[in-house]
Amino acid sequence: MPITVNIPTPLRKLTNNLSEVELEAGTVGQLVDGLEGAYAGIAEKLLDDSGEIRRYVNIFVNDEDIRFLDGKETPLNDGDNVSIVPAIAGGR
Numbered sequence: 001m002p003i004t005v006n007i008p009t010p011l012r013k014l015t016n017n018l019s020e021v022e023l024e025a026g027t028v029g030q031l032v033d034g035l036e037g038a039y040a041g042i043a044e045k046l047l048d049d050s051g052e053i054r055r056y057v058n059i060f061v062n063d064e065d066i067r068f069l070d071g072k073e074t075p076l077n078d079g080d081n082v083s084i085v086p087a088i089a090g091g092r
Contacts, residue, residue, distance in 0.1 A: 002024050003025055003078070003079075003080050003081075003082055004020060004021075004080070004081045004082065005020065006019065006020055006083040006084065007019055008085060008086055010086060011042060014041050014042045014045070015039045015042070016039075021035070021039075025076050026075065027072065027075055028059060028073070028082070029072035031082060032053075032072070046059075052071075052072070053066070053071065053072060056086060056087040057084065057085075058084075058085040058086070059082065059083070060082065060083045061074055061080055061081075061082050062080055062081055063083075
């Protein structure tokens with residue numbers, strides 16, 4: 001069973017307007033690599049120049065923020081649900 005990835009609206013132009021995709025991966029880092037392989041250009045939106053998750057991109061595995069787990073090394077299991085959530089800022 002693959003990993004389900006919830007794609008936020010700003011990134012859907014890179015996934016052919018799909019709000020959800022399924023991939024096989026053992027870690028979050030491998031998942032990002034798989035996303036890039038399937039949807040070219042998405043990794044540059046998720047990773048900074050050093051290859052780390054951008055500070056304004058939050059990734060959750062089954063509702064747990066990977067920043068409080070093992071970051072890109074966070075393990076994934078079949079059936080996990082991954083959500084990519086860009087930080088929202090601004091307003092009055």
